[in-house]
Amino acid sequence: MINSRKIEDLHPKVAAMCREFLERCEAADIDVLITSTYRDNESQAALFAQGRTKPGHRVTNARPGHSYHNWRVAFDVVPMRNGKPVWGTSGQDAKLWEQVGRIGEEVGLEWAGRWQSFKEFPHFQYTGGMMLADFQAGKTIEGLA
């Protein structure tokens, strides 16, 4: 079961974007921790079970193979304040997330904090315009610079 936090486990294009994102966060004096990059299907299944057939609250709507993490093109982060992760989503915390989200968007990532349904502040992805079905069909974003 793999639930990686390593940037090297991302698709090279997304890994490069992730590194640039981290550099820009650092330049903006925002400490950011990567909590998840690549997840294998087994790990995704365990996550999907949480809040359904296993205790805990639901953290994903994606079944195995249906998360962009499974295709190495998504990563999750959490901003840190005074060495502690900021999970709040209102007031000052919301402002911090918004800043982090904008930095991600500046480097070309899609930020799930903007999604209308199942808003996910920690989640960033770059799919090169591909859908899950494309990845499942074996297509890659290799051709993209």
Ligand SMILES: [Zn+2]
């Ligand atoms: Zn995610």
